[in-house]
Amino acid sequence: MSDKSTIKLNGREYDFAPGETVLDVAARHDIYIPTLCHDPRLDAVGACRTCLVEIDGWRRLAPACATQLEPGMEIASENERIDRHRQTLLSLYMTDHPTDPAAAEPGAPNELHAMASHYEAPMDWGYMESLRDARPDDRNPYVLFEPDLCILCARCTRYCDEIEGVNAITLAGRASETTISTVDKLSLMDTSCELCGGCIDVCPTGAMGKKMPLVRGDKPERELDKVRTTCNFCGVGCQLDLNVDRDARDGQGRIVKVTSPPVGTTTNDGNLCVKGRFAYDFVHHEDRITTPLIRGEDGELHPASWDEALQAAASGLLAVKDKHGKDSLGFVSSSRCTMEENFLVQKMSRAVFGTNNVHQCAAT
Amino acid sequence: MTNSIGEIRDAEFLFVIGSNTSEAHPIIAMEMKRAVKAGATMVVADPRSIWMTSISEKHLQLRPGTDVWLLNAMANVIVTEGLVDQEFIDENTEDWEKVRESVLRYTPEEAEKVTGISADDIRWTARKYATTEKAGIYYTLGITEHSHGTDNVYCLANLVLMTGHLGKPSSGMNPLRGQNNVQGANDAGATPVFLPGYQRVDDPEVHARYEKSWGVELSPVPGLNLNEMMKTVGDDIKGLFIMGEDIIISEPNVTKLEKGMNNLDFVVTQEPFHNETTRYADVIFPAAVFAEKEGTFTNSERRVQRVRKxxxxxxxxxxxxxxxxxxxxxCGAGWNYTNTADVYDELARDADKFAGISHERLETEMHEGKTGIQWPCPDPEHPGTEYLHENGILRGKGLFVPVEYRPSMELEDEDYGLLLSTGRTLYHYNAATQTRREQGLHMKQSDAFVEIHPRDARKRGVSHGDMVRVSTRRGDVECRAIVSRQVRPGCIWMPLHFGEARANVLTNDAGDPITGTAEYKVCAAEIVKVADRSETKSGELFPGSYYQIEGPGYNVAEAPYGALKVAEEALRQPLSPDKPET
Structure with a gap:
């Protein structure tokens, strides 16, 4: 083996580290190789065959995701032979897949569709009814499996096994009846599933979809605005994308769903948990307090204007200070609120009321 | 955390103590699973079986509150077997001799009697920790929520320092922060002792600087911490301003606190929802939630990240x-911040640790392929700090602190024969004002519950699913029983999320002498059955991510989940009296 670990990809020379695959090097240099079954977090399986590339001296095309590099390899990721292979393959995939874009993309973007149009794969090879079983009675409120859209790439089942580690879903059945299922076709609620929704996130075709937006008939993902923000639950600081329908709530916006940013760009590496991905109903909940409230003489809370409430709060707090001294006030700040808000609360306590009796809520 | 979350996957040995990682920090748990999958060894020390114990090499199921014994005994093994990193100790630390002396008394054999963990397991873990290159410690509130929480942390720090597992990737001391911005709230100075950036209020130089910066006179006297405040509510404290906390659910010994709340002159709260605490408020301001505002949260690995509207x-x-x-x-302040970027700039201006961070930088830069910047970040050119103490320990020398075991403030006795710990589950979050308004989470876990070992359940005539009353010296609550071997015999466990069975009516408000953190994890309790399972409303009773109820000869955790109902039925059958306990 030569000392210098280099290969040639599409005629250009690239360095590689031991153990790296064709796809690793291509990804690092922004060279597009299509894949449907690959995910950087998962072990390569080479199942979908869309990433096949040509290696000099090899009789057959080789999967870029699962082929480890050896010094001196000369690789082509695009040529006439590869294109022909991909067209054929994608046409075959499309024979039991909806061709109507609206049906193929009710929620998340459909990577198979995008790929088929990229390679101009013929879509007129006839249509076979899918024999894959669904679990229509699954009462879980989060994950909807639409077998017509499934291409059995097994990203979801492998994610469930290799990343989340709970093995709630698996490939079940044989041949054209192979489907994604649970033990005894149980509802996900009754399995070891922790409802992380990773299966939805990794699915390339939207076969695993977020249930409520689909049932409600919300706009598909491509029509939603993505707002990158930080999760408000635990201390991991996952980045997530709020998918906002701008027109909803009379133009005030509504969160339709939450998706995770691409793998390798944030601390959470594309992962989210059940709370991060699904627990945002509270944002638009009818129980929200929507006006300032002041407790009246009758002991009940009454709606008030902002000015009234601010005056009442200020005079109430200042009265306590005047009567009992500045250290008779306590300021409880919040580890759920932002850094800036905590800064202002401690500044208010210290600079406006003169006491250091300020602590954030997670202290005890 | 001295390390970053992304380093966990490369760790070779993970010592997880007092952290139910897969439920409280699921994404960090994924990184740990990834490390284990790649061949790392994990040891979990926890009084309760948790999901993580199902993939750990060993589960050290210690008696609650005996962490000091376990950790000192591990130190003992490391010292007596000559596994210390003498070079690191000589160069980087102070007071090593004191700790070396003090741990000699904590032999693994004695520790076995106190903690219930075999001396062999203690030795094995200590050796493995000391001799593995990339060995990290991960802990959360199971370490700190004790009247000797600071002692526990010192013990862990001693282990880290004596083995030199610091200032390297994947090797350090990693408290996993429980809330989205608990790090940021402390960083921002929402503490009675520190101004922003951990600058003491009683440091004359700091005091003078902030008086000048803010143009007002400031008190140089440290204030009351939250635990102290809550204890004097209604007495010394006459008025409260509360932003975003349900203290009535979250603080310990609630019955006493509620009496105090009634004696307050004035209470102001800012909340998105009504909760138990807003019942006491004189003025309530309606607050926006995270998805409706701008700002930053700082995560467990000191990473400052943007919150966007x-x-x-x-x-x-x-x-x-x-x-x-x-x-x-x-109140006459005359502030004029036009946005949160202004506020951050003022915060960064007077605190060196954050001086190089601004909203503008957070908006435009990526570091190490990730968003956000990790402090310390002293100037706008600085890339941030991935792991701490790389070039020697920040404070100068790492200080060894010898620790002697002090039992928890309240142990089981004749009247209260069980030890109660409290905690969080995967499906809810703290006071659950947010998560109990989410349909799926509610379906998954709708009812409050208490976990009790089959042996203790049988003694008390309690069966799986029965309604029971849990009582301590401070009060009692009713909830349903889960009969499970997840807990040790003699121990019970409750989640804190449920308003109708508030665990914090029960908990002890005895605080750690240094931090004031209350002893949520250990107090004496007792259980009596109040209604049979058949008389209670039938709701879901799923306890979280790890389900280990136990019937005759049947372990659900290892069985296909389809058999769950069968197992539950089996539990209804009386156990044969001569079945030996294991």
Whole structure:
């Protein structure tokens, strides 16, 4: 083996580290190789065959995701032979897949569709009814499996096994009846599933979809605005994308769903948990307090204007200070609120009321 | 955390103590699973079986509150077997001799008697920790929520220092922060002792600087911590301002606190929802939630990340920072922040640790392929700090602190024969004002529950699913029993999330002498059955991510989950009296 670990990809020379695959090097240099079954977090399986590339001296095309590099390899990721292979393959995939874009993309973007149009794969090879079983009675409120859209790439089942580690879903059945299922076709609620929704996130075709937006008939993902923000639950600081329908709530916006940013760009590496991905109903909940409230003489809370409430709060707090001294006030700040808000609360306590009796809520 | 979350996957040995990682920090748990999958060894020390114990090499199921014994005994093994990193100790630490002396008394054999963990397991873990290159310690509130929480942390720090597992990737001391911005709230100075950036209020130089910066006179006397405040509510404390905390659910010994709340002159709260605490409020401001405002959260690995506004708040609700500014101005402050970037700039101006961070940088830069910047970040050119103490320990020398075991403040006795610990589950979050309004989470876990070992359940005539009364010296609550071997014999466990069975009616408000953190994890309790399972409303009773109920000869955790109902039925059958306990 030569000392210098280099290969040639599409005629250009690239360095590689031991153990790296064709796809690793291509990804690092922004060279597009299509894949449907690959995910950087998962072990390569080479199942979908869309990433096949040509290696000099090899009789057959080789999967870029699962082929480890050896010094001196000369690789082509695009040529006439590869294109022909991909067209054929994608046409075959499309024979039991909806061709109507609206049906193929009710929620998340459909990577198979995008790929088929990229390679101009013929879509007129006839249509076979899918024999894959669904679990229509699954009462879980989060994950909807639409077998017509499934291409059995097994990203979801492998994610469930290799990343989340709970093995709630698996490939079940044989041949054209192979489907994604649970033990005894149980509802996900009754399995070891922790409802992380990773299966939805990794699915390339939207076969695993977020249930409520689909049932409600919300706009598909491509029509939603993505707002990158930080999760408000635990201390991991996952980045997530709020998918906002701008027109909803009379133009005030509504969160339709939450998706995770691409793998390798944030601390959470594309992962989210059940709370991060699904627990945002509270944002638009009818129980929200929507006006300032002041407790009246009758002991009940009454709606008030902002000015009234601010005056009442200020005079109430200042009265306590005047009567009992500045250290008779306590300021409880919040580890759920932002850094800036905590800064202002401690500044208010210290600079406006003169006491250091300020602590954030997670202290005890 | 001295390390970053992304380093966990490369660790070779993970010592997880007092952290139910897969439920409280699921994404960090994924990184740990990834490390284990790649061949790392994990040891979990926890009184309770948790999901993580199912993939750990060993589960050290210690008696609650005996962490000091376990950790000192591990130190003992490392010292007596000559596994210390003498070079690191000589170069980087102080007071090594004191700790070396003090741990000699904590032999593994004695520790076995106190902790219930075999001396062999203690030795094995200590050796493995000391001799593995990339060995990290991960802990959360199971370490700190004790009356000797600081002692526990010192013990862990001693282990880290004596083995030199610091200032390297994947090797350090990693408290996993429980809340989205608990790090940031402390960083921002929402503590009675520190101004922003951990600058003491009683440091004359700091005091003078902030008086000049803010143009007002400031008190140089440290204030009351939250635990102290809550204990004197209604007495010394006569008025409270509360932003975003349900203290009635979250603080310990609630019955006493509620009496105090009734004696307050004035209470102001800012909340998105009504909760138990808003019942005491004189004025309530409607607050926006995270998706409705701008700002930053700082995560467990000191990474400052942006919070961005996705939707408008409902009705007249406003962002908390706007409300605080308006309230301060109503009290005569004259503040004029136009946005949160202004606020951050002022914060960074007077605190070196964050001086190089600004909203502008957070918006435009990526570091190590990730968003956000990890402090310390002293200037705008600085890339941030991935792991701490790389070039020697920050404070100068790492200080060894010898620790002697002190039992928890309240142990089981004749009247209260069980030890109660409390905690969080995967499906809810703290006071659950947010998560109990989410349909799926509610379906998954709708009812409050208490976990009890089959042996203790049988002694008390309690079966799986029965309604029981859990009582301590401070009060009692009713909830349903889960008969499970997840807990040790003699121990019970409750989640804190449920308003109708508030665990914090039960908990002890005895605080750690240094931090004031209350002893949520250990107090004496007792259980009596109040109604049979058949008489209670039938709701879901799923206890979280790890389900280990036990019937005759049947372990559900290892069985296909389809058999769950069968197993539950089996539990209804009386156990044969001569079945030996294991």
């Amino acid at each position: 996705g939707v408008e708040p409902p009705g007249e609700a406003r962002a908390d920072w706007e409300i605080v500014q308006a309230l301060a101005n109503a």
